[in-house]
Amino acid sequence: MNVYDSHRMADTLVPAGFSETASPEDADLVILNTCHIREKAADKVYSEIGRIREIKEAAARDGRRMLIAVAGCVAQAEGKEIIRRASTVDLVVGSQNYHRLPTMIARAQSGEKVVDTEFPVEDKFDVLAAPKRNAIAKRGISAFVTVQEGCDKFCTFCVVPYTRGAEVSRPVEKIVAEVERLTDAGVRELTLIGQNVNAYHGIGPDGIPSTLGKLLRCLAQVPGIMRLRYTTSHPRDMNDDLVAAHAELPALMPYVHLPVQSGSDRILAAMNRRHTRRGYLGVISRLRAGRSDLAFTSDFIVGFPGETEADFRDTLALIDEIGFASAYSFMYSARPGTPAAEMDDQVPQEEKSERLQRLQASITRHQRGFNAGFAGRTIDVLLEKPGRLPGQLVGRSPYLQAVQIMAPAKLIGSVQRVTITEVGSNSLFGTIANEMRAPAFAAAGA
Ligand code: SAM
Ligand code: SF4
Numbered sequence: 001m002n003v004y005d006s007h008r009m010a011d012t013l014v015p016a017g018f019s020e021t022a023s024p025e026d027a028d029l030v031i032l033n034t035c036h037i038r039e040k041a042a043d044k045v046y047s048e049i050g051r052i053r054e055i056k057e058a059a060a061r062d063g064r065r066m067l068i069a070v071a072g073c074v075a076q077a078e079g080k081e082i083i084r085r086a087s088t089v090d091l092v093v094g095s096q097n098y099h100r101l102p103t104m105i106a107r108a109q110s111g112e113k114v115v116d117t118e119f120p121v122e123d124k125f126d127v128l129a130a131p132k133r134n135a136i137a138k139r140g141i142s143a144f145v146t147v148q149e150g151c152d153k154f155c156t157f158c159v160v161p162y163t164r165g166a167e168v169s170r171p172v173e174k175i176v177a178e179v180e181r182l183t184d185a186g187v188r189e190l191t192l193i194g195q196n197v198n199a200y201h202g203i204g205p206d207g208i209p210s211t212l213g214k215l216l217r218c219l220a221q222v223p224g225i226m227r228l229r230y231t232t233s234h235p236r237d238m239n240d241d242l243v244a245a246h247a248e249l250p251a252l253m254p255y256v257h258l259p260v261q262s263g264s265d266r267i268l269a270a271m272n273r274r275h276t277r278r279g280y281l282g283v284i285s286r287l288r289a290g291r292s293d294l295a296f297t298s299d300f301i302v303g304f305p306g307e308t309e310a311d312f313r314d315t316l317a318l319i320d321e322i323g324f325a326s327a328y329s330f331m332y333s334a335r336p337g338t339p340a341a342e343m344d345d346q347v348p349q350e351e352k353s354e355r356l357q358r359l360q361a362s363i364t365r366h367q368r369g370f371n372a373g374f375a376g377r378t379i380d381v382l383l384e385k386p387g388r389l390p391g392q393l394v395g396r397s398p399y400l401q402a403v404q405i406m407a408p409a410k411l412i413g414s415v416q417r418v419t420i421t422e423v424g425s426n427s428l429f430g431t432i433a434n435e436m437r438a439p440a441f442a443a444a445g446a
Pocket of ligand 2: 196234
């Protein structure tokens with residue numbers, strides 16, 4: 001979401017006369033778009049400000065004024081404390097206020113320190129400038145679109161409900177208009193994003209709240225769209241309509257990111273996840289029943305307060321039972337203001353670190369097995385950009401694996417049937433298959 005937000009900030013500054021530079025040394029304004037989800041991410045902000053301060057001071061020695069802005073969730077959470085700790089920062093803009101950047105910058109240019117972290121009444125998406133065609137084309141054939149923001153779930157470890165605010169969905173018509181603009185400029189793959197994306201309930205053209213399934217069906221009809229994905233989902237909101245969309249829509253990729261966090265019911269309850277291990281397994285089997293070629297990825301937290309070795313083993317067992325194709329895993333990080341940060345039985349750092357290593361070893365084993373299964377198979381690859389070698393192109397499989405092939409640049413933006421000849425540690429290698437183009441979805445649901 002921060003990638004998407006950064007693009008929208010850049011688009012919004014174009015009418016104010018700004019253009020993107022390749023390096024901070026050339027910039028009149030540097031915006032740090034920040035993440036508050038774990039302590040490490042938040043801490044990085046201050047070391048980064050220190051680095052940019054040196055560039056700002058060098059610019060000042062050359063007689064040039066440079067502004068530093070801090071945006072995103074650290075800005076939202078810490079507000080004017082950021083300027084108190086780092087006086088070189090000129091403005092702080094919260095995650096819901098970046099449509100106000102042009103006026104904030106004008107005030108900062110006249111020497112004021114500006115902080116805006118109020119949750120606004122207006123919808124930022126109504127005010128943000130749309131990206132120019134050439135900006136979209138430069139960002140490639142794959143794009144993100146925010147369809148939902150914020151979260152009302154209040155998992156006990158998570159800052160999102162406090163930093164991104166209450167759950168809000170964008171209306172279907174506005175999303176379709178944004179997607180048409182993207183496809184018109186060459187985008188072929190869309191990832192719909194939201195902190196709790198499958199809780200999507202934006203107003204449809206008929207005035208009735210839509211669902212994510214309905215939105216996906218609608219976007220699958222936009223000319224030019226070849227692939228659809230969405231992230232991040234909550235197991236509780238994986239409703240029948242979305243499960244059915246997976247079975248129906250060839251454009252909806254068979255790769256689902258479904259965070260589980262833990263395999264222990266005791267820990268899931270303490271996390272206030274509102275799902276059990278059994279409930280999660282049930283969601284996976286409903287999805288698999290609709291489409292047999294689905295693969296899953298997940299998020300895991302190890303060392304949540306009170307997690308015992310037995311709880312952790314339940315998580316390892318769940319990984320073996322489902323066999324994830326990939327996963328993100330994190331040591332629990334206590335976040336200020338969240339209920340879990342106040343819990344008594346915090347797990348020592350060494351234990352967290354040891355469990356993370358074991359969990360990651362298990363995920364890597366499953367990932368290697370998953371990738372090895374592609375040797376000799378012929379799969380659809382959406383070609384994205386030139387590779388590192390002359391004449392090489394890089395694309396993505398339906399499962400987001402990077403696939404390298406030798407092919408002419410004119411094929412960028414097309415889906416090709418590719419036979420995988422070699423499985424590397426980070427990519428698959430293949431050649432374009434000499435076969436009649438089979439319907440991409442022929443095997444699904446079989
Ligand atoms: N909405 C998604 C869900 O329900 O799982 C998660 C979105 S959250 C922005 C991304 C991931 O960060 C979470 O799935 C979780 O694994 C991780 N995360 C969130 N808070 C954390 C914390 N305090 N410590 C460690 N990891 C955390
Ligand atoms: Fe955070 Fe996801 Fe839980 Fe919402 S559902 S509180 S975003 S982990």
